[in-house]
Amino acid sequence: MLMKIDGGITAPAGFTAAGVKAGIKKSGKEDVAIIYSSVPAAVAAVFTANKIVAAPVIVSRRVVDKGRACAIVVNSGCANSCTGQQGLIDAQSMAHMTASALNIKDCEVVVASTGVIGMSLPMGKLAEGIKKAAANLSVDGHQAALEAIMTTDTFPKSSAYRFTLGGVPVKIAGIAKGAGMIHPNMATMLSFLTTDAAISPAILKQALKQAVEVSFNAITIDGDTSTNDTVCVLANGQAGNAPIDSGQGEDYQAFVDALTATCTDLAKLVVRDGEGATKFLEITVKGAVSLGDAKTAAMAVAKSPLVKTAFFGQDPNWGRIICAIGYSGAQVVTDKTSLTIGGITTVRGGQGCEVDAPSLKAAMAAKDIAVTVDLGLGPAAATVWTCDFSYDYVKINAEYTT
Amino acid sequence: MLMKIDGGITAPAGFTAAGVKAGIKKSGKEDVAIIYSSVPAAVAAVFTANKIVAAPVIVSRRVVDKGRACAIVVNSGCANSCTGQQGLIDAQSMAHMTASALNIKDCEVVVASTGVIGMSLPMGKLAEGIKKAAANLSVDGHQAALEAIMTTDTFPKSSAYRFTLGGVPVKIAGIAKGAGMIHPNMATMLSFLTTDAAISPAILKQALKQAVEVSFNAITIDGDTSTNDTVCVLANGQAGNAPIDSGQGEDYQAFVDALTATCTDLAKLVVRDGEGATKFLEITVKGAVSLGDAKTAAMAVAKSPLVKTAFFGQDPNWGRIICAIGYSGAQVVTDKTSLTIGGITTVRGGQGCEVDAPSLKAAMAAKDIAVTVDLGLGPAAATVWTCDFSYDYVKINAEYTT
Structure with missing residues (x-):
């Protein structure tokens, strides 16, 4: 049975988060977030189908392909898209700076950016922001992290559930940003999910695909797909359930249901925040x-x-x-x-x-x-x-x- | 060489036209048109790709498949779309009434309707209109015919050219209506073309497909395709050129060029009249x-x-x-x-x-x-x-x- 809970992205065991002001957003609001798992987590992601792909997507695809990650680092205010070779170098540096601050490997960091297309990342500001965020990681940091991923969103978007796998209590949570490609060069939809379920990377990937198909892939605001769209989930196994390593059976179905419910909540919130929407x-x-x-x-x-x-x-x-x-x-x-x-x-x-x-x-x-x-x-x-x-x-x- | 000419849809030899007020349009303006060739003409048409197809399209497809027609009858103010079995009977009656008035066969009449979807044709008004239009056919009728096919268009759309086939002077002309599916239930794009070129129905069909691909199929206002879209051309051979019966060679190319130029002019005019367009x-x-x-x-x-x-x-x-x-x-x-x-x-x-x-x-x-x-x-x-x-x-x- 699925129960709504509070606590945001850090509700599942073993996760902390932070959101800080690095001066990348013109508004001066929070613009760098880190979501961190104290133990390496299984990771899966779905990226934009656009053939013009932003640098952070290229870097993150390699991380996700390995199946394990400890952290997600995100900045808003600059999409690092259509930025050529320099953009790739910057996205890699972003991962490296985060890894150094957290004492993990570069290849354990998923990176994401959202904001203006065609602008290079301000690496100095970003470096300061990452250091500050890494130092501020806490269970209470979920709200600041949520604010740091927002661009033109008019309200924050999060959802979390509690459920059981073989009688063991498990939590899943997610945050999202996006309200159509509102501003001219704004790259849109990001969503990050955390769960303390134990599940293998391959099965997590299968579950995410299934959930995204009927949630994020079932919404449209203006039909446009951005260069940065990313949905990424970390599953760190801290709940202690018997690991799910098959795409069949009761546990898998319960996990997919919880993941789908979370993704559907977030997807609907994105539509409700569609630019100028009245219905x-x-x-x-x-x-x-x-x-x-x-x-x-x-x-x-x-x-x-x-x-x-x-x-x-x-x-x-x-x-x-x-x-x-x-x-x-x-x-x-x-x-x-x-x-x-x-x-x-x-x-x-x-x-x-x-x-x-x-x-x-x-x-x-x-x-x-x-x-x-x-x-x-x-x-x-x-x-x-x-x-x-x-x-x-x-x-x-x-x-x-x- | 292609030369722009005046004279509208009746510029090519052997064509007459009429447009009359039958009281179908709320505005009281012209709403029934007939375009008539004094001799049976080769006919070709491209119809909407929408799977929900209006009754006149179903009836006209059968006529066009035979390859010969003498007349096109059109009404505006009612699309005769989503009107079920009665709609089909009405579209057939529309052809029959026109054939009777012109002393030709039902199967020589192309029918088209544009206007509100889901409303049945007012057959009494239409019968009167068709009689009146048939009695008023003239070379000067092209302007009234053009006005009779308009719905929400803010200006009339026509184009005509003179060119030569094997040294023989030939004319081609066309009219169009459509400005996006402006009004809620308005069925959109209609275009009718006439030419005095001699060309076989099969080759005319090939030429029309080629011309439409780079003209009417290369425009978009809002991406929506209506249930009634029709582009239809009559070629009556009155110019006396050596009949074109091959999809290759100089004459075929000259004809395709002229047809493409006419269709492209009309297609661009439709875009210029796009609802609310400023660019x-x-x-x-x-x-x-x-x-x-x-x-x-x-x-x-x-x-x-x-x-x-x-x-x-x-x-x-x-x-x-x-x-x-x-x-x-x-x-x-x-x-x-x-x-x-x-x-x-x-x-x-x-x-x-x-x-x-x-x-x-x-x-x-x-x-x-x-x-x-x-x-x-x-x-x-x-x-x-x-x-x-x-x-x-x-x-x-x-x-x-x-």
Whole structure:
């Protein structure tokens, strides 16, 4: 059974964290964070699918491939992306400085950066920040660490659960930043998770992939994927459960459920913080011939600017939703398609239905709206989350000057 | 040699047209058009790729498959889309009424509709309109026909050229409507072309596909594809050239060039009329390993809401463009990628360059802006056109109430 708990990223046993002000962010707020496990932890990560990849992603991929890490170091205010050979050297130095301060190896440090693209890391400031953060690591440091990874986020995003593996109490926690690529050159989505579960790196990787597919990979704000996107989990085994080394069985399933719940909470918070968002939209496509089709169709609806502006305008515009389903690439048969908006059926068998206008108006006025498309063709279903498209989206994205 | 001419859709020999007010549009403006060839013409068409297809598209596909037609009948104000079995019967009746009035066969009439999705055609009004239009066909009718196909367009869109095939003078002309799926349930893009060239239906089809690929399929306003999109060309042979019956040789090439020029003019006019557009953007990707890669990458830039809002804000935000190239799916190597905005190189070898800020600011202030990405990997290039994303885009699309 999964129980929500407090305590942030340091709730699982054996983890400490710190967030400090190094002067990298223009705002002067916290901008360097370290998350640290007192013992080497299994590590797994999912990185951006963008072919233009920031330097810290290149460096971290090598660390994660080895399967073990002790620390994650993050800076905000500068993405270290499109920075060429120097960027790579800087990302490696960032790992090295952290390793020295913590008396661990370079290859045990995951690095991440978020902020302006095309700007080099201010290495002097960063060095000071890393030293300070390493010296300040504590169980109470989770809040400062969370603040240090934020850029344009309007609120901090964290989630934590307690559950059991073979009767042994285990904890999992995560933090995230990202609110769409709000500012022009802002690199977006970072999420870091910690757990005291004992699990092998290979199985942790499998579990993370599974969890990310239905959480972080099921959200969209504007369809753009940044050069720095990273989701990374450390599992240090301090809970003392029988190590999970198979991708099957009750323990694995319990772990995946906990990881998925944490990732889903964080992913939804990212959508709720979508730039200029006034609505939280849950798009479900069911009756699809395959899971791929269900997700493709749901994502087409979630990404359509016409659908997103209609929800901002509180217009129950089923024509746009049906249209997006039609061009999604999923197998669709007009006569079998039905649509429900906020619990009210608006399309049945491919044709508009008579609806109670006041009820539909009330459903569209809600902040959270569920949209369900039934393709009527098969057993597969998928759910994705997105937000609407408002004047403020354009304002935030157009009025910033590089 | 290609020469621009006046005269609209009836400029080619043997064509007449009419546009009349049938009371289908709320505005009371022209809403039924007929384009007529005095002799059976070769016909080819490209229809929407959306899997939800409007009834007139289903009916017209059958006509076009036979390769010969005499007339195109179009109504605006109602898309006859998502209208089920009744919609199909209505679209067939529309063809039948037109055929009766013109004393031709039902299977020689292409039908098209544009307007609100989910509403049935008002058949009484339509019958009157078709009779009136058939009785009013004339060479001077091209302007009224053009007005009758418009919905939310802010200006009429037409283009015509004169050229020669084997020394024989030939004309080609086209009209188009569409400005993005501006109004909530508006079905978008229609284009009709006429030519007095003699060409076989099979080769006409090949030529149209080639022309559409680099014109109508190279524009995007909001990425949404409607249920009614149709591009249809009639070629009636009245110019008296030696019939083109091969997809090779000088005549075929001259014809494709003229058809492409006409389609490209119309496609660009559709972009210029994009909802709320303040900028006309030409996105070229060169140095790609394949044509498919070049177009995929260019379209990713053209569709990115972040890129589009940046141009609205006149922000030379190269991070967003590089990011879109990176996630497009095209083969990309960071270090080989360069970017020019309005003639000014902003990225070279994957890194930002020093630029003259006032020059870049001036380039971004222009109404028409060329963006060129060089992937540095191969010989392929593609160009697409789009517009920016403004407050008015959100306003137009959010404030309409179904």
